[in-house]
Amino acid sequence: MSGRVRLLGISGSLRARSYNTALLHAARAVAPEGVALEIADIGEVPLFNDDLLPDPPGAVARLRAQVVAADGLLLAAPEYNGGVTGVLKNALDWLSVPPTASALRRKHVALVGASPGMLGTARAQTQLRAVLTLCGARVVAAPEVLVAHAHRRFDDDLALADEQARLLLGKLVGRLVREIRDSHPLVPS
Numbered sequence: 003m004s005g006r007v008r009l010l011g012i013s014g015s016l017r018a019r020s021y022n023t024a025l026l027h028a029a030r031a032v033a034p035e036g037v038a039l040e041i042a043d044i045g046e047v048p049l050f051n052d053d054l055l056p057d058p059p060g061a062v063a064r065l066r067a068q069v070v071a072a073d074g075l076l077l078a079a080p081e082y083n084g085g086v087t088g089v090l091k092n093a094l095d096w097l098s099v100p101p102t103a104s105a106l107r108r109k110h111v112a113l114v115g116a117s118p119g120m121l122g123t124a125r126a127q128t129q130l131r132a133v134l135t136l137c138g139a140r141v142v143a144a145p146e147v148l149v150a151h152a153h154r155r156f157d158d159d160l161a162l163a164d165e166q167a168r169l170l171l172g173k174l175v176g177r178l179v180r181e182i183r184d185s186h187p188l189v190p191s
């Protein structure tokens with residue numbers, strides 16, 4: 003790892019005006035110095051099919067390469083029907099196989115989420131944490147970034163207008179970066 007930390011953001015929403023994708027853009031703005039945050043496009047990732055594994059579709063291979071190249075992941079999880087969205091779970095399933103070469107194993111991951119509801123994706127994030135733990139990822143424990151009433155926290159341009167939420171997001175990204183750096187103790191920060 004060079005001194006620069008590379009993060010990959012993955013949003014569980016494909017919506018053009020997604021609050022969760024907007025949260026990833028906000029994270030880029032509050033990330034510490036020396037951190038590059040790229041945002042993946044998972045819109046073309048097909049539904050998981052084990053039969054395709056020997057020769058994964060291009061969009062899957064590209065996502066896997068981005069994840070492998072990243073020092074850590076920032077996952078923005080919308081909540082659908084009390085759970086993780088299909089598009090995000092689908093992408094994680096692709097990344098987790100084959101188990102002997104999972105792109106998620108030992109990967110540093112932080113979770114965020116935004117919802118117009120009052121729970122701010124708490125249920126989806128709890129599920130996601132369990133899934134990632136099973137995949138052997140190193141999930142940042144705290145702080146939890148649960149952006150409730152999202153329609154009031156973002157402005158018309160989808161910038162995160164809520165100062166408290168921005169501070170919390172900055173803390174979480176800082177924590178993720180620290181955990182990445184701590185796991186590479188010989189590399190100057």
Ligand SMILES: Cc1cc2nc3c(=O)[nH]c(=O)nc-3n(C[C@H](O)[C@H](O)[C@H](O)COP(=O)(O)O)c2cc1C
Nearest residue numbers: 015017020021022023080081082083084117118119
């Ligand atoms: C099928 C469906 C189910 C939903 N279920 C929940 C839910 O369980 N909890 C919640 O807080 N919001 C729920 N919502 C509302 C989403 O949080 C809202 O659409 C949000 O904007 C989605 O995230 P995005 O802005 O990143 O696309 C649901 C929306 C859809 C379309």
